[in-house]
Amino acid sequence: MTFPLNADLHCHSTVSDGTLTPEALAERAKANGVDLWALTDHDEVGGQQRAMDAARTQGLRYLTGVEISVTFADVTVHIVGLGFDHTDPRLAEGLADTRDGRGPRAIEMGEQLAKVGIHGAYEGALKYVGNPRLISRTHFARFLVESGVCRDTPEVFRKYLTEGKPGYVPHRWAKLGDAVKWITGSGGLAVIAHPARYKFTPNEEYALFSEFKQHGGQGVEVVTGSHSAAEAVRYADMAREFGLAASRGSDFHSPDESHVDLGKLPPLPADLTPVWSLLAERVH
Template sequence: MSSVIDLHSHSTISDGLFTPSELVRRAAAQGVRVLALTDHDDVAGLDEARAAASEAGIALVNGVEISVTWNKRSVHIVGLRIDPAYEPLRNGLAAIRAGRGERAIRIAAELEKAGIPDSLEGAYAYAANPGIISRTHFARFLVAKGIVKDTRTVFKKYLVKGKPGYVEHSWADFADAIGWIRASGGIAVLAHPGRYDLGRTNLGSLIADFKETGGEAIEVVTGSHTADQFIQFANYASEFDLLASTGSDFHGVGESYMDLGRLPALPSGCKPVWHNWPEMSPESEVLSSELGTVSFTQHSALSTQD
């Protein structure tokens, strides 16, 4: 059964393979009725996506995925129902994007030391939006050069800690990012917590800090989580009184954990982040009952990175 709501997706404004309008059209074709565009550190695709959503007859939720630093670790916070015109948010995102450009220069220098020249220009060739240059764009360059066979392999041999091309980087302040989202009228969601490899103690500390700082929801069902993790993070949501979110984290065919419209339902007992949204009211065309129930299945994954 297709899922009608997907609250985590990416376009060419960050590191997705589809333009905002192409992404919306694919989502509609896959049965999605409520879609959040959550590009990394940029909201420039929302106007185009909203126009396409209107034409396709689906609802678009304003979103963003903010790169933050927590205890010297990189984590991501999704903002849903944000006001993209809110100036402190826009200024904060602009500062993150400037940092991305500086990091890219350092990544290229490290790859040069490893005998891989011209990677900066090569990565930018894959970045439709040069303001969002990411490790994914370097990965696509390395695959195109024949240095590795696919992006999954890139993130085993390059660009990660202890491997060529890795550099330390400090992102936005954890509390600042949550504050920008909340002050803009949005909901702060801890993105794909199962990906952070923190261990139980640190993971609990992250979720506790997130809640204490103003975070309101956690991604329970997301493309990179296993079936066991759906249950694990449903339990965390209950323990910390957090709303439950769901999103494919779709970037494009061949580079995503899960396709649009193919998410399983939230585990029973979760309070959905959309529980009081007008898009999901009985008066709207999208009804909560349409979410249905599907079995939990394992999905292979390609690792798309910030």
């Protein structure tokens, strides 16, 4: 599968912090002309069998997926895994360890928000959680918008949920090497997700890409919902420099929140190696 195709290899369902079920996402992907799809819920593979079954029902080709949170240079970085064995026990154990800190962190976020007069935020966020073990800042943001504290999700993050703001509580995630090992050890391919979002210095970014590749990482998201056209050009250059395959994914969470719909991204630059060309045998 090296020919151009509409691949969307990054999105989220109600199993993590999306608002649509795996089945509804598969239907939406099919309606939007997606040829190859992956569901990449945060630190969780519990929706993979449902997604595979739904893709089969829709006549979609499918790659297993996950988005793992790691801490690198004191920043939370996301690593997407594609084409792995979703039943691998080592992967499941690693993801479970990564998830464990979300609950206590969320309780502390609620306490911090209460100190600035926003009461009941933890309980409110829980109403938006499909999987309580995966409560996240996104669920708090939805509550703060629905309760009228902020106009939209970006305002919530600007005022309350980023570093230095009253609702921000850091969490130390998995190590970069561990996340890559879990993915590759279960037969998959590791991808740096939306690299422009991390705001690293050039030296820090070079270190991220270098260490990622040393651990066995093979891909980077070049075209993604949060990248501008200029950023896509920049990370196409990084893919060439580091010899990485290029991935493409909308990072779709919700029809009401996401900047880009499933399957509605520009194509990858023609000279890059698409990740799916390295995963042809892993497609369902």
